[in-house]
Amino acid sequence: MSDTKKALKYFYKYLKPYWKGVLIVVLLSLVSSGAAVIAPTYLGRAVTDLTTYLGDLKKGTASLSTFYSALGSMLFFYCLSMVAIFIAWMVMSKFNADSTNDMRENLFSKFQRMLVRYFDTHQDGKLLSLFTSDLDNIFNAMNNAIFEVISQGIRFIGTIIIMFVVNRQLALTTIATTPFILIISVVIMKKARVYLDKQQDEISDLNGYITEQINGEKVIITNGLREDSVKDFKKYNNRVRSAMFKGQFYSGILFPLLNGFNLLNLAIVIAMGAWMIMSHQVTAAVGLGLIVTFVEYSQTYFEPLTQLTSIYSMIQLALTGAKRLANVESQKDEDEVPNGKKIDGLKKSLKLENVSFGYVKDKEVLHDVSISVDKGKSVALVGPTGSGKTTVMNLINRFYDVNSGKITFDGTDIRDIQLESLRNNVGIVLQDSILFTGTIADNIRYGKPEAPMEEVVKAAKQANIHDFIMSLPDRYETQVSESDSVFSTGQKQLISIARTLLTDPAFLILDEATSNVDTVTEENIQKAMDHVIAGRTSFVIAHRLKTILNSDKIVVLKQGRVIEQGNHEELLAQKGFYYKLYTDQTAFD
Numbered sequence: 001m002s003d004t005k006k007a008l009k010y011f012y013k014y015l016k017p018y019w020k021g022v023l024i025v026v027l028l029s030l031v032s033s034g035a036a037v038i039a040p041t042y043l044g045r046a047v048t049d050l051t052t053y054l055g056d057l058k059k060g061t062a063s064l065s066t067f068y069s070a071l072g073s074m075l076f077f078y079c080l081s082m083v084a085i086f087i088a089w090m091v092m093s094k095f096n097a098d099s100t101n102d103m104r105e106n107l108f109s110k111f112q113r114m115l116v117r118y119f120d121t122h123q124d125g126k127l128l129s130l131f132t133s134d135l136d137n138i139f140n141a142m143n144n145a146i147f148e149v150i151s152q153g154i155r156f157i158g159t160i161i162i163m164f165v166v167n168r169q170l171a172l173t174t175i176a177t178t179p180f181i182l183i184i185s186v187v188i189m190k191k192a193r194v195y196l197d198k199q200q201d202e203i204s205d206l207n208g209y210i211t212e213q214i215n216g217e218k219v220i221i222t223n224g225l226r227e228d229s230v231k232d233f234k235k236y237n238n239r240v241r242s243a244m245f246k247g248q249f250y251s252g253i254l255f256p257l258l259n260g261f262n263l264l265n266l267a268i269v270i271a272m273g274a275w276m277i278m279s280h281q282v283t284a285a286v287g288l289g290l291i292v293t294f295v296e297y298s299q300t301y302f303e304p305l306t307q308l309t310s311i312y313s314m315i316q317l318a319l320t321g322a323k324r325l326a327n328v329e330s331q332k333d334e335d336e337v338p339n340g341k342k343i344d345g346l347k348k349s350l351k352l353e354n355v356s357f358g359y360v361k362d363k364e365v366l367h368d369v370s371i372s373v374d375k376g377k378s379v380a381l382v383g384p385t386g387s388g389k390t391t392v393m394n395l396i397n398r399f400y401d402v403n404s405g406k407i408t409f410d411g412t413d414i415r416d417i418q419l420e421s422l423r424n425n426v427g428i429v430l431q432d433s434i435l436f437t438g439t440i441a442d443n444i445r446y447g448k449p450e451a452p453m454e455e456v457v458k459a460a461k462q463a464n465i466h467d468f469i470m471s472l473p474d475r476y477e478t479q480v481s482e483s484d485s486v487f488s489t490g491q492k493q494l495i496s497i498a499r500t501l502l503t504d505p506a507f508l509i510l511d512e513a514t515s516n517v518d519t520v521t522e523e524n525i526q527k528a529m530d531h532v533i534a535g536r537t538s539f540v541i542a543h544r545l546k547t548i549l550n551s552d553k554i555v556v557l558k559q560g561r562v563i564e565q566g567n568h569e570e571l572l573a574q575k576g577f578y579y580k581l582y583t584d585q586t587a588f589d
């Protein structure tokens, strides 16, 4: 499907529920444009009547009654046109606000259904651009352009018809230059479109860069890269400027060009009218009336062309936005396995059986991995950075699906289990724990909003974060917000552990925090983990070996392969890779 078709389909989808409003606007546009097209005929008639009156003055038969009636009719039609526009504008503002609201809501809900892969491969800023830049462009265009397109389109056709009814010769003169204008316009518009599309892509890249740099501000500062960051920013910004300039230049050039054609046309129409009078094809009074009428028609004929070109960039940006939003809507959703099995806790074991996986084609990161976690046991996954530990977690939770092999939950392939049921049974504490806006209590009961306060406190105690929370002035009611976060990475992870404990998952995956953990917090994490793991089936992705010495089983991953398995003592006795990892780490402690 072509991009424009995709964009138009998107608009159709969101305007369809408001078809009544759209219909009212179309009808009112018809009324308004019809009235605006008819009004000049009365202007011409008034001029003819006035000229006739002036001629009749000498004869003594002069009367202004027809002049007044023509003038009155003209005023009536102009007023009717304005009132119709006013009402149409009100109706349109309402359905525009409603339909863009639907777009925004659907976009956000879509995000909540999409594959994790999409978020892993798109920068935050680019995703935010869809909500800001693209939806704003759509809203602006819908507010300013829809009515223009409808009413100017009707005016254009109406004017052509009425011009031919009034005088064929002058009508042909007025529209004679149109094919030439259209050819020039299409060529310029095509050029503008390329750059306006590019403008949106560049803005999206710029937003991506800005969010990335803001998130990485501390890294930038500590590496003394602030100036380089600004330099790179300028590169992105210059690309936006260049695309913006070219897009606006090409779309803007049409407006003065058409205005020029309009003036030229006026001169031709007046000359043609004058020639018709001088060659006695019409009387002076009728001729003057015709000239005035066609001067007006020439304006109404050109106005749609000039108006549409002046809002062309707006329309094009909205089409680009709609195409980008339509692309997001067409992304694959997570497979919820609606007819899949529902599970209620782990009875026996969770197993990875000969699992191979790669995030991208032809680049496998896990090779033939087999790991078994029996009920009530804790298994730790260790290995150098990039060995695939987090990837294993991504697969168990079905953030991604295996390429070959399978993961089974009590013998059932997790791809045959209802996604919601699987996720309810698998609790995850992520390495980068996220706290949401709200109180600490809200954050702990995030996965179980109905949990009473006693449960919240119990979970916090088990996670070893209760004492810290109680030391805060507002205790559990302390507000958490990204802007004034008072928590360290480790503390955030402890709150996150409490959050997961509250939901009491059958199977727990804990991706241990690696950075910014002070020794007290590290000790707390250690204790929290001991609490959490005790008697619970768990899978710990460990970065500090100290935290997993008591695990029932330690699995060593290296370059995506399981190279050793056993408990701490067994692995040390093997004097293999684990032994080396352990001795290297303890040497630093």
Ligand SMILES: Nc1ncnc2c1ncn2[C@@H]1O[C@H](COP(=O)(O)OP(=O)(O)OP(=O)(O)O)[C@@H](O)[C@H]1O
Pocket: 120, 359, 360, 365, 383, 384, 385, 386, 387, 388, 389, 390, 391, 392
């Ligand atoms: N979303 C992704 N897309 C493509 N490749 C990825 C993605 N996430 C991880 N990888 C790659 O997969 C490999 C394994 O990464 P993974 O995060 O599982 O390692 P890890 O053992 O958890 O490392 P660490 O100890 O540093 O957290 C790495 O080579 C990494 O570059």
